[in-house]
Amino acid sequence: MIVEVENLSHQYGSRKALDGLSFAVPKGQIFGLLGPNGGGKSTLFRILATMMAPSEGKARIGGFDVVSQPQQVRRRIGVVFQTQSLDRKLTVDENLRSQGQLFGFSGADLSRRVEDALARLRLADRRSDIVDTLSGGLKRRVEIAKALLHEPEVLLMDEPSTGLDPGVRREVTQHIEDLRKTRGVTVLLTTHILDEAERCDRLLLIHQGRRVAEGSPAELKAKVGGDVVVMETSSSDGLAPQLRERFNVDAQVHDGHTRVEIADGHRFIATVVEAFPGAITSIALHKPTLEDVFLDETGEQLT
């Protein structure tokens, strides 16, 4: 296990941001921490990136403790922050070289690393551009290039897709996938975006600093029984009591939408529309999403 987290807790004053969290990530995996904003993901990220010491518990990367052996950990991790961490007044090339020098590289070794990084992220023709003049997508690419310069074993990414348009988002995801394939890099990312979470090998769902569920996206979605039927009704209680009584289903109301998880949802729709003529104003069926998993486990919405 290249990343090991044991019983990690952190408190800001009286507020518990992390509450006894444990998980492990094997080498070469794309591991996602999925949860709503403010759920403890950023705290966890900061602790793993050696920027902050936890109140309790241990975290190790590559076998080194993030608190007592930060230097060893820093050599093994590449960090991509949610906010940008580039020097906006310097060129792409200057940013990469500065980063390399902070890691102690110089001369031909540094030049090779910079060329590699520029080529891998297809930034070679942008090398002399001042970062301030780049688009958001290009900046993110430079961030990733910078994080990879020292060939880290683990890439930590905080909300890599947030604030990017869908095209760039796809591109970033593609880069992450390539890295894992070609270099065996382990990727640990935080996200609250379903698309991004779907592409992870394994997910840990976090809510209020606690583990909610863990598994591959498919495993997690399989926990939800069958199909999900969501309806809007003209009745103030969302027909939930009647549905429970007549169909023996677990109907839940969230934000004015009545939600039922059921096998063979298409049959259920036909029956239920017949059963309550005029009371249902809209009805839809979908295959379970990670959003449904989160809702089932926490009773709260992810986004």
Add this chain to the structure above:
Amino acid sequence: MTFWLPVYTLWRRDLIRFWRERTRVAGFLGTPIIFWLIVGSGFGDMGFFYPGTLTLTVMFSAIFSMMSLIEDRREGFLLSMLVSPAPRSSMVLGKVLGSSTLAWLQTVVLLVFLPLAGFPITVPLLLQLAGVLFLIAFTFTSLGFLFAWKMDSTQGFHAIMNLVLFPLWMVSGSLFSMQQAHGWMQWLMRCNPLTYSVSAIRRLLDPSVADGSPALPTSLMVTAVCGIALWMASTAVARQKSST
């Protein structure tokens, strides 16, 4: 891990940024020069106010340069420094040396006014002044680092400048000599570290000056000790592990 490579990187980075934004810098250099021209001419003694003017310029530009640390924090660049394996001590030194160099460059320019202040331009004098001005710049930027590390806005920085540094400068022998001052004021001046920066410059310009200011070796010693102490304090502050 080499110690000096990150120092060089951060030093060079500050110089590049300064060069690319040089138009932003010119403005605040005007204040000390205007002060000098008006007060010096008014009292008919350009020479007396010259050391204070140089000190004020170093002080302004050192503090102004160190604001880049607050920008680094706000813009996120500081984050990537913090998660790199570069030692904190070399990070601090690189940042302090970068800002010192900028402050120093902006002050040595004022040495062209030496003749106007009534002093000759000679190579030894220029070298000595340049050296002392760098030492003072280093001291002020280390002080600036200490203040700037925990700050996330530049407003607090202006307050420190106006409420702490500027009053200290006024009682440093820049505006009146120790000899002219009352007994209690003399003591205040003697306790003021800035007095030693001003007297170091004054004594270099005119070794025979008899105004009650501290001797050259004492002045240099106090300034150097302050600089090193502030730099060490900055390193200690930057090493602290955050818990928030």
